Amino acid sequence: MDPRRAGIERRLHSVKRIVAVTGGKGGIGKSLISSALALVLSERELSTGLLDLDLTGPCDHVFLGFETGLPSEVFGIEPVIHHGIRCMSMAHFVGERPVPLRGEDVSNALVELLAVTRWGELDVLVVDMPPGLGDAMLDALRLLRQAEFLVVATGSRVVLETVRRTLRMLSENGANVLGVLENMQREESVGVEELARCFGVPFLGSLPLDGGLEEAMGDVARLAATPVVAALRRRTGVISGSGFARS
Template structure:
């Protein structure tokens, strides 16, 4: 709040002004831009400058913008093997978390099959500012993908150091006010996983698996990797657990059911829930319109998983 003797009175956004001074016709204003997007911060700066220059005795306005550092929570999403729907789960889970009120981002670190641009329906190459990548926005979240760094249809023929170097650029991008950053890891337990853990120290990891024994064997290896590197496993998600016939409505379990839940109990990690083998999830996600962004049974399933994950992170 300005003091009565303050010559810089009547400025907009008074609650964001941290200091103000007028000397020799120069107005110096420091404003807090915490929680604002890049565009909103630029608007705040412009409006303060225009308002200051309109005051008597002001010939120059110097505006400094500050922002509190966002406390960001990074969560690794992994699987022991490919083909279990990890990337689809990551995209929809991120959207569900955003609909729950969180500011969410995704890093698509899957060197062997970066699919987030397709799942989120956004293929544009990210821009850069001050040598930092600017995440692309889609469905209420922000994301960056290794797939955005190469031409469509071209393979990422990178050796370990190249992949881990590119991953560092994604991690160190301009994430702004993102609170939760989900990292879609490649399957397995290789260089990318180890590099992420060593450089960025995720607060926890989520493992995605189907109920079948072959997937669970590899999921246990993924859990073991995170245990050995002191990254808490926040839980296991069982994907493709049930299938409801669209014609007769009968429910079947093509990959079995309950295997991931039993594995979670045996490993002493939380079980976050299960997702169905759903044509809707597959079709809408492949079309770039993930079902978590709309309403329906699939969106409710992802919302339930998001709530469980938030609960796990809080403990």
């Protein structure tokens, strides 16, 4: 018997809300939006955690500039606190080394990480989901029952095709979908909004394609001042639905 599932419930017991940022497709800005959302929520003095579940390609640390290196081990693994955000990422353990994992190993690593990370009391845990509808998504649906999914899309037809599958899967599994957020908007288009309407979930607005983002990566103050984070900040009330309650 695997005892870790029982451990996960204990570890997440004091987490009020879990927002899983997904979309299915790689390169659509899930990590940016996860990192920026954690930053914006932390600015509001909400106790915020950020879990990078992209185990083979973590990059939240690149956006927020937190140091990698083994986290402290005190009655479990302690998230690294960076600008008030409690961060956990595979990058802490491996730095820049590749982590070649097959499906079952992805699942095992994810379960282990959830079972031993001591988040403590959190108002919100933002989970940066990896691309695809494989092991990580299935485990999120299995183990993070209270998760609310924030679906990221762009106006590209290729992306919309994948996001449609993601929304269908979430719908078929009875997942709670906060809504669909358009990222990297180049020009006015209705594709993402129509997709949200088609699935009966809220359209959460659009974030602009931000040419200055690359230079701001790794510097929280500069990242916080970018147009894309400013736009996300304006949408946070809409994203949170009933609002994020402060402890």
